[in-house]
Amino acid sequence: MTEAVKINRGLKGIYFERSGVSDIDGAAGTLQYRGYSIHDLATHATFEEVCHLLMRGELPTAAELDAFDTEMRSHRAVPDAVLEIIRTCKDGHPMDVLRTCVSALAALDPGSQQVGEEAFQRNGLKLTAQVPTLIAAHEAIRNGREPVTPDNSLSHAANWLWMLKGEKPSEDAARLADVDFVLHAEHGANASSFAARVTVGTEANLHGAIVTALSTLAGPAHGGAAEDVMKMVKEIGTPDKAADYVKAKRKNREAVTGFGHRVYRAEDPRARHMREGVRKLGEEMGAPEWYEILQAVVEAMKPYSRHGLNVNVDFYSGVIYQLHGIPMDLYVPIFAIGRMPGWVIQCLEQQRGNILIRPLTLYNGPEPRDWVPIEDR
Ligand SMILES: CC(=O)SCCNC(=O)CCNC(=O)[C@H](O)C(C)(C)COP(=O)(O)OP(=O)(O)OC[C@H]1O[C@@H](n2cnc3c(N)ncnc32)[C@H](O)[C@@H]1OP(=O)(O)O
Numbered sequence: 001m002t003e004a005v006k007i008n009r010g011l012k013g014i015y016f017e018r019s020g021v022s023d024i025d026g027a028a029g030t031l032q033y034r035g036y037s038i039h040d041l042a043t044h045a046t047f048e049e050v051c052h053l054l055m056r057g058e059l060p061t062a063a064e065l066d067a068f069d070t071e072m073r074s075h076r077a078v079p080d081a082v083l084e085i086i087r088t089c090k091d092g093h094p095m096d097v098l099r100t101c102v103s104a105l106a107a108l109d110p111g112s113q114q115v116g117e118e119a120f121q122r123n124g125l126k127l128t129a130q131v132p133t134l135i136a137a138h139e140a141i142r143n144g145r146e147p148v149t150p151d152n153s154l155s156h157a158a159n160w161l162w163m164l165k166g167e168k169p170s171e172d173a174a175r176l177a178d179v180d181f182v183l184h185a186e187h188g189a190n191a192s193s194f195a196a197r198v199t200v201g202t203e204a205n206l207h208g209a210i211v212t213a214l215s216t217l218a219g220p221a222h223g224g225a226a227e228d229v230m231k232m233v234k235e236i237g238t239p240d241k242a243a244d245y246v247k248a249k250r251k252n253r254e255a256v257t258g259f260g261h262r263v264y265r266a267e268d269p270r271a272r273h274m275r276e277g278v279r280k281l282g283e284e285m286g287a288p289e290w291y292e293i294l295q296a297v298v299e300a301m302k303p304y305s306r307h308g309l310n311v312n313v314d315f316y317s318g319v320i321y322q323l324h325g326i327p328m329d330l331y332v333p334i335f336a337i338g339r340m341p342g343w344v345i346q347c348l349e350q351q352r353g354n355i356l357i358r359p360l361t362l363y364n365g366p367e368p369r370d371w372v373p374i375e376d377r
């Protein structure tokens, strides 16, 4: 049975389900959340509005937003038992610590075991609120400080920066973090959302699915790219070295991180907002060289762009975090803050018409053979 079966390695180009959330046109380089252009959302919407749009299905009215946001803010604190776990594994990678904490939250909350629309909505909102608190608490504890208590008078993005740094962020800094979260909020059947759907397909609960998603996001081919871009920029050092760096990478047929995407063949529409953010912030902070190095890499990659190889959303985000003085190992966790509502809605969609996700692998191992006793092998 090895002939005549078409294998789609990596499930490239395969539709496995319908979804009413993200509409991505990879050839045109466009992205919409529930019909709203990512450019309009990045320009006008707050992350809280986008969470409502994704999880509840529509942009909220002022009253709906108020109720939704009040509920989300009420969930920000995490149990002391989880802070104890963070103290115990404070030297671990922030993604490992975050994943462990989400598991612990499940074990400490009997409501996490429930499945179905109401439970997923409730637990989705809770986890969306708690994830920034967990990351910031770990950052404080590993630096010998006490975690900063969430400030419920602040927006999701401003409160994140407050908890991370222990000082109130400027309006511009909070808005930049807000836009970053909006841009990362949802992206169809990306690897981590797909993995979360596989978990929900077995009728497992949302906390379990988010643990799956966090594990999957961590890899450098997915959420780890921003950190690798920052390492690349540091390695290149000055704009005039970018061309040699790219040439050497391509000569060895190695990927240049921050480029390429499974779906986009035009530039990732989210990249332009991050590019503008790096340029402005770099100028304001008297550190324009990072932007210049990134642009020199883009220039040097042009000869290799024949397949529509372009920058993706994470080509610019790492440098923004660097300019904010955020440690590199927090870049993937920051992606997770933004992606929470996307994971939640993908899990909700999955459980609404649930079906076990279970594709096939085509066997290509040995022919049937006789059992060999251990002493004869
Ligand atoms: C938020 C996100 O998850 S976005 C992705 C973040 N990841 C990265 O930035 C890591 C670097 N990029 C990559 O590794 C890849 O582009 C992936 C994994 C994201 C997508 O890979 P795939 O969809 O499998 O693309 P595929 O590997 O088929 O690439 C198509 C062609 O573009 C080339 N290509 C793809 N990405 C890159 C890259 N980053 N640098 C150089 N060439 C690349 C491939 O070599 C291939 O060329 P070929 O046809 O001559 O062999």
Ligand SMILES: O=C([O-])CC(=O)C(=O)O
Binding pocket: 184, 186, 187, 188, 189, 190, 191, 222, 261, 262, 263, 313
């Ligand atoms: O969609 C993908 O394959 C990767 C992803 O999560 C994104 O681009 O936001």
